[in-house]
Amino acid sequence: MKRLILSTAALALTTGFAMAQDVVRMGTEGAYPPYNFINDSGEVDGFEREVGDELCKRAELTCEWVTNDWDSIIPNLTSGNYDTIIAGMSITDERDQVIDFTQPYFPPDPSIYVAASEDVDLEGGVVAAQTGTIQASHVASTGATLVEFATPDETVAAVRNGEVDAALADKGFLLPIANAESDLYVVSDDVYLGDGIGVGVRESDAELKEKLDAAITSMKEDGSLNTLIEKWFEGMKGPY
Amino acid sequence: MFASCADPSSLEGLAWLACYLTNGKHLLFYGSFGTVLLLLAVTAPVSLAFGFAGAMASRSRFLPLAWAGKIYTSVVRGVPDIVFFLFFVIALDQGIEWLRHQALCPGWTEPVRQGSDFIVCPEAKMPLSTAPQTVHEIYNFSLAVVTFAIVFGAFAANVLYGAMNAVPRAQLETAHAYGMNDRQTFWRILVPQMWVYALPGLGNLWMILIKATPLLFLLGVRDIVYWARELGGSKTAIYAYPHPDWRLYYFLFLLVFYLAFTRVSEIVFERLSRKLSHGQATAAGEAQRRQA
Structure with missing residues (x-):
């Protein structure tokens, strides 16, 4: 009898754990097309949505998407409000001290400058970037005057209304905008920043990191990651 | 929403606009007006209650209680809202989870704090990570209400404290002369008369509260802004x-x-x-x- 109770208790415990572990909450920003954005029906969509869903399928996890403000995206991960950050976040040493990253699922970010005219001074002028991004720290290191905005969209608006001379952001985000608008010009070659984009996880969450790493490896091996990159980023060759 | 909206790229003019304004994202936008109004409807009375308690405590003759009331009003009023919303809420959330952790997982040996990570057993998560997204949203909304109530309660406490002191002393002395005790004087004479002095201050607070709702997004609640x-x-x-x-x-x-x-x-x-x-x-x- 005792044994029966014990084994039921153990069973209940393990199923409890299995249930609790199985749902992985995916934190994203939802304001950075084509990486991640809220589509017209109000759902998270984009390159990272597809990559994330595929990773979850391969790692046999049930995933749920959550959006969070960029400013508080790391504190909310470490305090456990969601389990991953998959929001176009480049792997940098600074961030690596607070959270862990999986291997990159996107190569070092080519970034570009966009300006309202073709002759701007990128070293001495005023340049906009999103707060807390690698672009912002890069602008600060070039000697240009940095103006920070909460969302990438506002950096483009600042260029257009003349508040700043240029904006620096991911090429994948800026290029479609510059192509669509006749008053915006790409004024630089690709600037490579960071060590690629990875999935952010808590430092203590080694198990989840391992699972995601394995899933990313398998996506790189069978070429499905390349297919997704080519689908969402116009004119970009899959690098893996 | 409408069948004709299936292919937006083929639409023009008003038809396009009608489809655009009724897509899923716009419906969420309209819904968020309800969220904001609900937040105001819940927060206003709760912060008034906080304010009333704070003002009563500040007036207390029992010194520690009076100190508690005064510390609450002056500290909370001095801390910038955004700090409150970034850190206090996370601290509150972690506090709740820590208490649940202590109660639900006595056999857990790993430390709760690991570097910058905060880790409790899966059963202590609030809400459980298996809970549907709506439960998470309701929980975040409640955290928002509590935080707003604490912040605005401190301001309301100060307003009500001033209003209580503005009631003419003669009124209270007369009440005492009629033989009312302290409690009766407070509820029958002071409280009914103080509202007229408190109203302008409370009106101001209400106006500020209406405009403070964009802070909600810091808590993951998506508001109209x-x-x-x-x-x-x-x-x-x-x-x-x-x-x-x-x-x-x-x-x-x-x-x-x-x-x-x-x-x-x-x-x-x-x-x-x-x-x-x-x-x-x-x-x-x-x-x-x-x-x-």
Whole structure:
């Protein structure tokens, strides 16, 4: 009898754990097309949505998407409000001290400058970037005057209304905008920043990191990651 | 929403606009007005209760209670809102989870704090990570209500404390002379008369509260300003309804909403103030008496 109770208790415990572990909450920003954005029906969509869903399928996890403000995206991960950050976040040493990253699922970010005219001074002028991004720290290191905005969209608006001379952001985000608008010009070659984009996880969450790493490896091996990159980023060759 | 909206790229003019304004994202935008109104409807009475308790504590003759009341009002009023919303909420959330952790997982040996990570057993998660997204949203909303109530309660406590002191001393002494004890004097004489002094201050707080709701997004609750910015931002061809930067129109719409809302509030407060002045020993009450 005792044994029966014990084994039921153990069973209940393990199923409890299995249930609790199985749902992985995916934190994203939802304001950075084509990486991640809220589509017209109000759902998270984009390159990272597809990559994330595929990773979850391969790692046999049930995933749920959550959006969070960029400013508080790391504190909310470490305090456990969601389990991953998959929001176009480049792997940098600074961030690596607070959270862990999986291997990159996107190569070092080519970034570009966009300006309202073709002759701007990128070293001495005023340049906009999103707060807390690698672009912002890069602008600060070039000697240009940095103006920070909460969302990438506002950096483009600042260029257009003349508040700043240029904006620096991911090429994948800026290029479609510059192509669509006749008053915006790409004024630089690709600037490579960071060590690629990875999935952010808590430092203590080694198990989840391992699972995601394995899933990313398998996506790189069978070429499905390349297919997704080519689908969402116009004119970009899959690098893996 | 409508069947004709299946292929937005083929639509033009008004048909396009009708489909655009009824897509899923816009419905969420309209819904967020409800969220904001609900937040205000819940937060206002709760912060008033916090304020009342704070003011009563500050007036207490029992010193530690008076200190507690005064520390609450001065510390919370001094801390910037955004700090409160970034750190206090996370601390509150972690506090709740820590208590649940202690109660539910006595056999857990790993430390709760590991570097910058905060780890409790899966059963202590609040809400459980298996819970549907709506439960998470309701929980975040409740955290928002509590935080707003604490912040605005501190301001309300200060207003009510001042109002309680503004009631003429003679009124209280007369009450005592009629043989009322402290409790009776407080509830029957002081409280009914103080509202007319508190009303202008409380009205101000209400107006500030109406405009403070964009702080909600820091807690993951998507309010009207978040949606206006999200919907208004320029949309490339990746979206079903591409358009240039339309934030101006969305924010103009919000401006109209806020102005209308504050105007209605003003009218309500004016009426309330007239009602409360009735029969009071104040200049406004005196004027009403002469007119009658």
